Amino acid sequence: xxxxxxxxxxxxxxxxxxxxxxxxxxxxxxxxxxxxxxxxxxxxxxxxxxxxxxxxxxxxxxxxxxxxxxxxxxxxxxxxxxxxxxxxxxxxxxxxxxxxxxxxxxxxxxxxxxxxxxxxxxxxxxxxxxxxxxxxxxxxxxxxxxxxxxxxxxxxxxxxxxxxxxxxxxxxxxxxxxxxxxxxxxxxxxxxxxxxxxxxxxxxxxxxxxxx
Numbered sequence: 001x002x003x004x005x006x007x008x009x010x011x012x013x014x015x016x017x018x019x020x021x022x023x024x025x026x027x028x029x030x031x032x033x034x035x036x037x038x039x040x041x042x043x044x045x046x047x048x049x050x051x052x053x054x055x056x057x058x059x060x061x062x063x064x065x066x067x068x069x070x071x072x073x074x075x076x077x078x079x080x081x082x083x084x085x086x087x088x089x090x091x092x093x094x095x096x097x098x099x100x101x102x103x104x105x106x107x108x109x110x111x112x113x114x115x116x117x118x119x120x121x122x123x124x125x126x127x128x129x130x131x132x133x134x135x136x137x138x139x140x141x142x143x144x145x146x147x148x149x150x151x152x153x154x155x156x157x158x159x160x161x162x163x164x165x166x167x168x169x170x171x172x173x174x175x176x177x178x179x180x181x182x183x184x185x186x187x188x189x190x191x192x193x194x195x196x197x198x199x200x201x202x203x204x205x206x207x208x209x210x211x212x
Contacts, residue, residue: 041186042178044068069175080174087167094160101153108146112139 044065074081115135122128143150 044072066175069178070171073174
């Protein structure tokens with residue numbers, strides 16, 4: 001019961017964090033970017049790949065362009081950086097908090113799987129049926145005993161997924177604002193391409209007329 005209460009308390013914390021994230025997303029969508037960010041091109045876009053460094057934060061956000069843009073926004077926004085650190089620390093806290101439960105569950109799962117293999121190895125058909133029935137009853141009793149913990153863990157799993165969705169929405173929202181500004185301010189001039197097209201036309205004409 002103590003374990004169940006512990007997980008139920010954790011679920012409340014996850015729900016609170018998820019609500020905070022949703023509010024943060026709405027605020028980030030409604031607020032304008034700082035004047036410096038409006039005029040400057042994100043470093044991760046001007047360089048193509050964000051410069052590598054030894055910080056753990058950089059290593060966490062070096063997979064794709066949205067991650068790199070989000071990392072750059074974190075470096076410029078202290079409140080966003082604090083929120084990101086809270087998410088990261090909460091995930092580590094979760095792993096530490098459920099370690100005992102995970103070990104207990106894994107040991108029992110391994111045990112019941114092995115029991116099934118042993119029972120199925122009994123060659124006497126009548127004896128195998130009797131033993132299988134006996135251990136099926138024992139396994140059902142174990143599952144009944146674990147029902148409160150299982151329900152609490154299922155609830156926790158849902159909160160984890162909710163928070164992950166909120167985090168994805170936050171990254172999409174932050175990066176989209178940066179990309180919209182980039183797409184507006186860094187739109188390439190088409191004249192250069194048109195000049196190259198003319199040069200190709202000239203060269204095609206020269207090749208076609210060669211030797212004629």
